[in-house]
Amino acid sequence: MTITEYFQLLFTDYTLRTITLGTAVLGAICGMLGSFAVLRKQSLLGDAISHAALPGIALAFLITGAKDTNVLLLGALVSGLIGTFWIRGITKKTHLKSDTALGLILSLFFGFGMLLLTFIQKQPNANQAGLDKYLFGQAATLVEKDVTLMVIVTGISLVILLLFWKEFKILLFDADYTKTLGFNTQFIDILITFFIVLAIVLGLQTVGVVLMSAMLLAPAAAARQWTNSLGVMVFLAAIFGAFSGVVGTAISASENNLSTGPVIVLVATVFVLVSFIFSPGRGLLFREIRFRSNRRDLQLKKTLQFMYSIAKNHQNISHPHAIKILNNFHGFTKKSLKELEEKQWITLEGQQWSLTQHGYEEAQSLYTQKPNHD
Amino acid sequence: MKKKFAVQVDDLTVAYNYKPVLWDIDLEVPEGVLMAIVGPNGAGKSTLIKSILGIIKPIAGSVTILGKPYEKQRKLVAYVPQKGSVDWDFPTTAIDVVMMGTYGSLGWIKRPGQKEKKASLEALEKVGMLSFKNRQISQLSGGQQQRVFLARALVQNASIYFMDEPFQGVDATTEIAIINILKELRKAGKTLVVVHHDLQTVPEYFDWVTFLNVKKIAAGPVKEIFNDDNLTKTYGINYKVAINK
Numbered sequence: 001m002t003i004t005e006y007f008q009l010l011f012t013d014y015t016l017r018t019i020t021l022g023t024a025v026l027g028a029i030c031g032m033l034g035s036f037a038v039l040r041k042q043s044l045l046g047d048a049i050s051h052a053a054l055p056g057i058a059l060a061f062l063i064t065g066a067k068d069t070n071v072l073l074l075g076a077l078v079s080g081l082i083g084t085f086w087i088r089g090i091t092k093k094t095h096l097k098s099d100t101a102l103g104l105i106l107s108l109f110f111g112f113g114m115l116l117l118t119f120i121q122k123q124p125n126a127n128q129a130g131l132d133k134y135l136f137g138q139a140a141t142l143v144e145k146d147v148t149l150m151v152i153v154t155g156i157s158l159v160i161l162l163l164f165w166k167e168f169k170i171l172l173f174d175a176d177y178t179k180t181l182g183f184n185t186q187f188i189d190i191l192i193t194f195f196i197v198l199a200i201v202l203g204l205q206t207v208g209v210v211l212m213s214a215m216l217l218a219p220a221a222a223a224r225q226w227t228n229s230l231g232v233m234v235f236l237a238a239i240f241g242a243f244s245g246v247v248g249t250a251i252s253a254s255e256n257n258l259s260t261g262p263v264i265v266l267v268a269t270v271f272v273l274v275s276f277i278f279s280p281g282r283g284l285l286f287r288e289i290r291f292r293s294n295r296r297d298l299q300l301k302k303t304l305q306f307m308y309s310i311a312k313n314h315q316n317i318s319h320p321h322a323i324k325i326l327n328n329f330h331g332f333t334k335k336s337l338k339e340l341e342e343k344q345w346i347t348l349e350g351q352q353w354s355l356t357q358h359g360y361e362e363a364q365s366l367y368t369q370k371p372n373h374d
Numbered sequence: 375m376k377k378k379f380a381v382q383v384d385d386l387t388v389a390y391n392y393k394p395v396l397w398d399i400d401l402e403v404p405e406g407v408l409m410a411i412v413g414p415n416g417a418g419k420s421t422l423i424k425s426i427l428g429i430i431k432p433i434a435g436s437v438t439i440l441g442k443p444y445e446k447q448r449k450l451v452a453y454v455p456q457k458g459s460v461d462w463d464f465p466t467t468a469i470d471v472v473m474m475g476t477y478g479s480l481g482w483i484k485r486p487g488q489k490e491k492k493a494s495l496e497a498l499e500k501v502g503m504l505s506f507k508n509r510q511i512s513q514l515s516g517g518q519q520q521r522v523f524l525a526r527a528l529v530q531n532a533s534i535y536f537m538d539e540p541f542q543g544v545d546a547t548t549e550i551a552i553i554n555i556l557k558e559l560r561k562a563g564k565t566l567v568v569v570h571h572d573l574q575t576v577p578e579y580f581d582w583v584t585f586l587n588v589k590k591i592a593a594g595p596v597k598e599i600f601n602d603d604n605l606t607k608t609y610g611i612n613y614k615v616a617i618n619k
Contacts, residue, residue: 166477167482177526181448228465229466229467230464
């Protein structure tokens with residue numbers, strides 16, 4: 001199947017449509033909530049939570065003996081939440097830093113989860129096969145029921161986000177201050193963390209425990225590059241996430257046997273890469289261009305300054321001078337003289353230059369320019 | 375009749391890791407004073423403000439604001455945190471930060487409207503930052519960021535202001551602008567409690583002072599207690615400062 005075939009099939013093939021819709025919605029909710037994780041500098045929290053969800057999946061299976069997705073995800077949610085609160089507890093009660101707490105909980109829960117998975121594999125229960133798909137995810141297993149759940153959860157988190165927008169924003173920016181205004185910061189904190197955990201759990205079936213955090217972070221990191229507004233950032237992150245989902249699914253469906261989760265994550269990472277380089281405000285490329293144009297501009301002005309210092313000693317400011325006398329002064333080239341002429345700061349005639357009235361005023365205003373005040 | 379103080383702190387004790395940071399502080403701040411809290415690094419100046427505001431939980435002690443427990447008086451209190459306590463790369467603008475000052479009176483869920491926006495613009499104008507209202511906050515200089523923080527507290531329209539080193543890292547122009555605003559607030563009958571580092575300017579800026587070094591060393595009018603004796607007790611060395619008499 002080629003990509004074009006894929007998009008044709010999208011409208012006719014039920015399975016493909018379900019999977020695509022699922023990955024798109026997943027990308028959107030992850031991008032949306034991931035923005036908050038990134039801005040709270042809790043990027044690694046997502047990684048810890050998704051790993052912490054694994055034993056929950058295994059235990060849910062052991063208890064119920066069935067492989068119902070919703071039940072398994074409920075188990076994941078519970079153990080993900082337990083992991084999250086343990087991390088918070090450790091950082092609060094001990095003097096360990098949060099990265100230590102994250103690492104501890106991540107490996108503890110993941111280790112325990114793997115142990116349970118191997119234990120389950122040795123069981124005679126025929127149902128056991130396929131639980132390990134939660135490690136790397138398998139979008140192909142998405143059915144309508146799963147997608148409906150995703151849509152509902154995304155809808156709820158969107159409503160919560162809009163309702164508590166102001167509270168989330170101020171908590172993210174200045175938690176101490178929020179407390180002094182009389183808001184229950186712990187409640188806001190738990191609310192946002194709960195929805196982040198929820199988004200992660202939703203993605204386990206599609207993207208898997210190991211790569212889930214990238215789903216959360218990549219769209220948000222990319223979106224941050226393009227805007228200085230929180231609202232736009234969250235919106236863009238949702239769009240980037242959804243796009244990564246759709247494009248990732250398209251690529252993996254058109255190339256046989258490519259697993260969807262990793263492809264989606266790679267597409268999301270491409271978004272990050274492109275944003276890092278090409279975004280106008282913060283991107284590397286434009287920063288370099290700005291830097292160079294600034295430097296050239298400064299050099300021109302330096303030359304103009306020098307000309308001014310010569311010209312101002314003459315009654316007629318446009319009195320011509322030999323280009324040669326500029327030789328003492330480094331930093332001019334034929335090109336830069338041309339540019340000065342184009343700006344109509346000087347006129348060139350043969351081997352002589354003369355300052356124009358415009359150039360004279362420009363140079364003067366360089367001197368009298370007010371310092372950029374604090 | 376018991377006199378009502380703007381801020382009254384009783385037996386306040388705060389400890390990190392079992393090490394006391396503030397020890398048995400009793401403090402009474404009369405209404406309408408502009409008070410400096412001075413003391414060496416690690417004396418617990420910021421901690422004192424933070425525990426009065428309930429940001430840090432003390433192990434003992436109580437705080438009343440204008441005669442009532444702080445929790446009931448939050449609306450009367452505004453706070454200017456240390457500039458370095460937040461991430462200025464946060465995606466938001468100056469006016470947006472100032473608007474956060476209105477969130478407390480708005481309460482949960484309700485969004486700021488025209489009224490709040492107008493108040494915020496006025497506050498920005500008061501600190502001379504109106505023309506920067508739509509500027510991304512990371513593109514503001516240190517002094518401008520401090521002014522935005524001050525505007526955010528102004529918009530709360532409080533009776534008592536707590537400020538944590540508002541002069542830290544600002545240039546002379548901004549320092550003068552800020553102190554003028556503080557003095558104006560005092561003239562309007564507000565009470566201001568300011569963590570301050572520059573001992574030279576205490577007599578010029580403030581009319582009340584608290585010396586703090588884990589314990590309270592002294593508190594009272596600058597004219598009476600800002601002397602070598604108390605400075606030596608607080609800083610442990612004979613700290614000579616020029617006192618403008």
